[in-house]
Amino acid sequence: MNRRPYVRKVERNWWLQHPRYVAYMIRELTSLFVGLYCALLTIGLIRLVQGHAAWDGFVAAFSSPAGVIFQWLCLVFAVYHSVTWFALTPKAMPLMVRGEPVPGKWIVGAHYLAWAAVSAVVLIVAGV
């Protein structure tokens, strides 16, 4: 048999070979932080149920320098996550109005509006 097809192995560092893959991995990494923050908020809820002392301990931990830095990181990554997520929404939910496609930036814009609205409600309820 003359044939001998050559299979090129995919290296472990495949994602470093091109900027688009690096950007993708960063995007994926941010979801880790989003997940972590959600887990911590859940713990916060549990502490709340467990009474004043537990709750105060939780707030103290969150207010520590390490805690603040961590929250800032989570905020930055969560924003990055949301921005990249919103940018992709027109692909996942194309809208047709009267036979013509709705321009992508309106769909993205609608997501930002909704985000702003929800944020406003949360801030008002939180008494800010």
Next chain:
Amino acid sequence: MDVIEIDVAIIGAGGAGLRAAIAVAEADPALTLALISKVYPMRSHTVAAEGGAAGVIKDNDSLDNHFHDTVSGGDWLCDQDAVELFVNTAPVELLQLEHWGCPWSREANGRVAVRPFGGMKIERTWYAADKTGFHILHTLFQTSLKYPSIKRFDEYYSTDLIVEDGRCTGVVAIEMRSGRMMAFRAKAVVIATGGAGRIFPFTTNGAIKTGDGMAMAYRAGVMLKDMEFMQYHPTGLPGTGILITEGSRGEGGILVNKDGYRYLQDYNLGPPDPWPRKKAMELGPRDRLSQAFWHEQQKGRTIKTPQGDVVHLDIRQLGEKMINERLPMVRELAKAYVGVDPVHEMIPVRPVVHYTMGGIHTDIDTATSLPGLFAAGECACVSINGANRLGSNSLAEIVVFGARAGRSAAAFAKSHPKPATGATAAEAAQANLRDLFAREGGSDTVSGLRKAMNDTMESGAGIYRSADTLRQTCGALADLRTRYRKIQLQDRSNVFNTDLIQTLELGCMLDVAEAMAHSALERRESRGSHQRLEYPTRDDANYLKHSLARYRGADPPSISYLDVVITKSQPAERVYGGAAHE
């Protein structure tokens, strides 16, 4: 050598080949079928066709109109019984494509839309944006996937037909990925390998259009008919030869020379009415438009560019919206390959070789003179195109005659016994290949001989020909064929050896080119796309006949003639533009 036994072998998996395969599968799913192609089906050149496919469906039209447009468009060299069958069947086949999912462009009411096209006095060209061939090919390929009896042999290069006891009993092919030769023993064989535009230097045709099937049939004793008729498409991009569809003129584009003048009015195609009008100048038949370019060139009124002389195609007046909707590919091609945005600038264009009217001589059922061998599509000559093909008749032709070939082949396979071994023929093919691999001492290269062939065909057998230029070309081709027999391979490997494939393709092109040049030399008249400077008019008394080229090995072909079938339409003057209004 490995032998595969099947009922039907189809060589070529473009529009005609795929349609034939589906027809065989539907005629009888129990028939075994091999669909053999030197490329994956989606690469077949049908994919590049743009403008549309003609079929009568609108109330303002009639089969008779399509018939008359086609016959006069072909300068009365079409066999009228075949044209009648063609126009009757085209709408059915195009509708079948729609039922298989082809995304035809639509009218507001949801019915299939049609657009005006060259030489058609009433619009009847179905279209799928400006990528009709692409959509037809992909619809046929994807549909073919649902028939289990269609076994594909992708990237198998067919080299020789197997002929035994006066019957075609199969084909020998090289499995390109391994270099192994195999014999397909078949009860019936269909050739659907396309045209031979690559014989010329400037062509819309892709690399694969090398006339392989024509050469195979020709060498097996089947006549090649009307080979002198090569169509130049008036609007190809300079340099690459990329096709700019006739649809751009159908939608309202105009052609102007270096003075911005719509020059076609000087050649009996006028008057230069403002658009829209179906019988407008720019929608004249392709032969006339290409000839007009040649005349403008002689008068020095074409525009000089680094890639040669051009004229300008102006579609700016259509507006951006219509261009994006109906001619998106034209816009993309112009921007990418000549750096022009047709919304704002004129596109440089020139005539380029596009379609081979001639081909394997077949009857109305696609049967050749060799029992068991059928042919359909551009490689065949039935003839429905005569001396000049109307745009959008070819995409319809491939499905009409592709289906017919499939059914004819299926019927033949069912009514004939299995062929005898065919071992001798297959062994001869293998021996030839071994000789080629073993040959040493050659000084010519494939690319060198190919360029020489291209150059002599363009200079001697181009849009306008004369006895002198043609004799020169015939002589040059004879010399090239002799040199070809001594050519040696530069690559002697087995796995996907494209030097081998190109060498074999060159052999096919040289044989077919010789048939073209000699047929042209013998036809002492001008008709359709064959124009003789010293015989400028049509001569029905002597030449209302098809030319037939017979292969004679190392010697040039002998040319004989066959009467054209005339039924309803007596030869008359071809009238286009405003004159056709009356």
Next chain:
Amino acid sequence: MSETVTLEVLRYLPETDSEPHFQRYTVPFRDDWVVLDALNHVKDNLDATLSYRWSCHMAVCGSCGMMINNEPKLSCHTFLRDYRGGVVRIEPLDHFPIERDLVIVMDSFMDKLSGVKPWLIPKQEKPLSEGEYLQSPAELNVFHQYTQCINCVLCYAACPQVGLNADFVGPAALALAHRYNLDSRDGGKDARAETVASNEGIWECTFVGACSQVCPKNVDPAAAIQQTKISASVDWLKDLLTPGAHR
């Protein structure tokens, strides 16, 4: 001395090479040349043993996909003028076995394509005598972009999931399934779901989006897959709440 360009091409002759290796060629620079023209120049004048696929030279047949400076591109649609002054590195498309030189083994793709049942499965059968299925321009618009795929498989070369999971059905095949699912004449979504909505189908995709970035025809297979994820999830939920009702 007129301007030249250096090509660095990955060669592999399975009968003599144990591994692929690079080979350099110097070709003339022409303003209107594409990489394919440069390769043809090599084959015609410098090295007839170089093998690659090509045909139409107008970005519609899909034959000539290659990695050009690490980017999946059609060599007939990649202009030398964009690579002046550097070396142009040409390799066969990623994520496919190399048959020889720039020719890849396409078998897996062809199988994946047929696996999604990419043919019209009409909602309502209709005889030819009744004419065409009616389809408004708006209905055609819904799926039209997904019909544009030329099967060049640049998307498979770009997709890291294809690289990591050989069984992933892949962008082009899934986009083609979506083309039929969206076609107003088609009723075959359920028939395709077994392959499409499987673990090797849409669920292998993590929306890297590289496929859509490299697609020369703006098919946007990433969009097709995400839309299919939503519709498959909705179907799954419907099935859960009202088993068998929507079939």
